[in-house]
Amino acid sequence: MAGIEELSPAAGPVETRPPEGEIDEDEDEELDETILERLWGLTEMFPDTLRSAAEVTASGSVTVAKKLYSFSRAALWVGTTSFMILVLPVVFETERLQLEQQQLQQQRQILLGPNAGMSGGMPGLMPPAPVKM
Amino acid sequence: MGNVLAASSPAPPSAPGSGVVQGGPGLVSVPPGFSMPSVPPPSVPGQPAGETGSPLPNPGTYEECHRKCKEVVPIQLEGVRLVVNKGLSNHFQVSHTVTLSTLAESGYRFGATYVGTQQTGPAESFPVMMGDMDNTGSLNAQVIHQLTSAVRSKIAIQTQQHKFVNWQCDLEYRGDDFTSAVTLGNPDVLLGSGIIVAHYLQSISPALALGGELVYHRRPGEEGAVTSLMGRYTGNNYVATLTLGGAGAHATYYHRANDQLQLGVEFEGSMRTQETAVSFGYQLDLPKANLLFKGSVDSNWVVGAVLEKKLLPLPLSLALGAFLNQKKNTFQCGVNVTVG
Numbered sequence: 001m002a003g004i005e006e007l008s009p010a011a012g013p014v015e016t017r018p019p020e021g022e023i024d025e026d027e028d029e030e031l032d033e034t035i036l037e038r039l040w041g042l043t044e045m046f047p048d049t050l051r052s053a054a055e056v057t058a059s060g061s062v063t064v065a066k067k068l069y070s071f072s073r074a075a076l077w078v079g080t081t082s083f084m085i086l087v088l089p090v091v092f093e094t095e096r097l098q099l100e101q102q103q104l105q106q107q108r109q110i111l112l113g114p115n116a117g118m119s120g121g122m123p124g125l126m127p128p129a130p131v132k133m
Numbered sequence: 134m135g136n137v138l139a140a141s142s143p144a145p146p147s148a149p150g151s152g153v154v155q156g157g158p159g160l161v162s163v164p165p166g167f168s169m170p171s172v173p174p175p176s177v178p179g180q181p182a183g184e185t186g187s188p189l190p191n192p193g194t195y196e197e198c199h200r201k202c203k204e205v206v207p208i209q210l211e212g213v214r215l216v217v218n219k220g221l222s223n224h225f226q227v228s229h230t231v232t233l234s235t236l237a238e239s240g241y242r243f244g245a246t247y248v249g250t251q252q253t254g255p256a257e258s259f260p261v262m263m264g265d266m267d268n269t270g271s272l273n274a275q276v277i278h279q280l281t282s283a284v285r286s287k288i289a290i291q292t293q294q295h296k297f298v299n300w301q302c303d304l305e306y307r308g309d310d311f312t313s314a315v316t317l318g319n320p321d322v323l324l325g326s327g328i329i330v331a332h333y334l335q336s337i338s339p340a341l342a343l344g345g346e347l348v349y350h351r352r353p354g355e356e357g358a359v360t361s362l363m364g365r366y367t368g369n370n371y372v373a374t375l376t377l378g379g380a381g382a383h384a385t386y387y388h389r390a391n392d393q394l395q396l397g398v399e400f401e402g403s404m405r406t407q408e409t410a411v412s413f414g415y416q417l418d419l420p421k422a423n424l425l426f427k428g429s430v431d432s433n434w435v436v437g438a439v440l441e442k443k444l445l446p447l448p449l450s451l452a453l454g455a456f457l458n459q460k461k462n463t464f465q466c467g468v469n470v471t472v473g
Contacts, residue, residue: 090424093442
């Protein structure tokens with residue numbers, strides 16, 4: 001009689017323990033997630049609004065970074081080529097002119113003494129062109 | 134003189150406008166149908182406005198008003214061009230041009246200029262005859278002559294190989310304080326087609342000049358007219374010009390910053406294509422370095438510059454040009470060498 005009572009469902013929870021050797025296999029079968037999936041699963045502890053806000057921020061900043069990178073590439077190219085076309089030749093020529101004038105001044109100094117080459121002695125210095133309207 | 138083929142979409146046909154009837158200098162009578170600028174004509178003809186005692190200056194021609202700004206902007210050079218100019222005498226000059234280009238046809242062009250003996254000013258002599266012939270046989274010819282002290286006439290023809298493409302004749306009258314011009318373009322009596330352009334420019338004050346243009350074009354079965362008004366204000370070191378017409382608006386501003394730097398800003402809006410463009414140009418003049426540099430930036434993302442240098446001991450002049458379209462990423466450069 002007591003044996004039948006023991007086996008009936010009303011008897012209460014029965015503690016069963018599988019034999020030792022099977023424990024590791026079962027645990028291994030349950031652990032079919034990779035490390036990354038487990039770490040990602042940890043984020044599920046945060047509330048939904050926080051999770052969605054973080055996701056939007058992250059993707060938004062990636063987009064902004066990409067756009068900024070491509071914009072700065074284009075801007076650098078446009079700036080460099082425009083500078084090259086609009087400003088560089090004049091810079092070259094004025095530098096060359098300065099060097100020439102310096103050289104001539106030095107030559108004059110050597111020829112005529114230290115106080116010779118200063119004012120009015122530079123060749124090629126023409127009076128400014130009259131204002132034409 | 135004038136862009137004869139400037140007629141665009143026909144406006145409602147107004148009465149055909151011919152030139153302004155001119156009497157003596159200062160007498161302005163306007164034929165009906167000709168649109169005058171919105172300024173009351175001088176009430177006392179023949180007397181300077183305001184009776185300040187100093188007469189108003191002649192305002193120049195209609196086409197020259199935008200020219201100061203256009204000269205500051207560089208021209209796009211393409212390929213290699215060698216120009217040899219030789220003056221055979223005081224009156225006669227000959228030029229040979231060899232053009233090598235990747236985009237267009239390469240060719241040789243021979244040009245001759247004859248300047249006559251009637252001298253009207255320190256730098257002007259008349260008649261002036263210029264002719265230009267291509268290696269394919271295309272001819273450009275112009276004859277400019279000063280008929281009387283106030284009337285100048287010009288005849289120009291242009292052919293493409295043996296076919297006449299453009300033939301026009303124009304007459305310009307310079308009064309004391311106004312200029313009027315009539316141009317007859319491609320008149321064809323047999324077909325009944327042609328273009329008539331009438332210009333009028335009047336000095337309102339020593340700084341302000343107002344003017345108008347009327348273009349009437351006619352083809353068998355179709356005729357139309359376009360009018361436009363123009364105002365030009367000249368300041369101490371700047372010139373501002375505005376042209377408003379049926380074809381759109383065109384405004385230019387020219388500023389002389391110092392004796393080395395000149396700036397120009399140009400705004401163009403077209404009614405036909407509904408497009409606007411702004412361009413900014415500058416010209417840097419360094420006579421010490423024998424250098425002339427022109428640069429321009431456009432609202433169509435076009436950046437361009439032309440560098441002209443005189444290689445002095447020889448009468449040689451070198452021009453290098455580069456134009457870059459940033460948006461379409463196309464580039465064009467060219468070299469011009471001028472001898473003599």
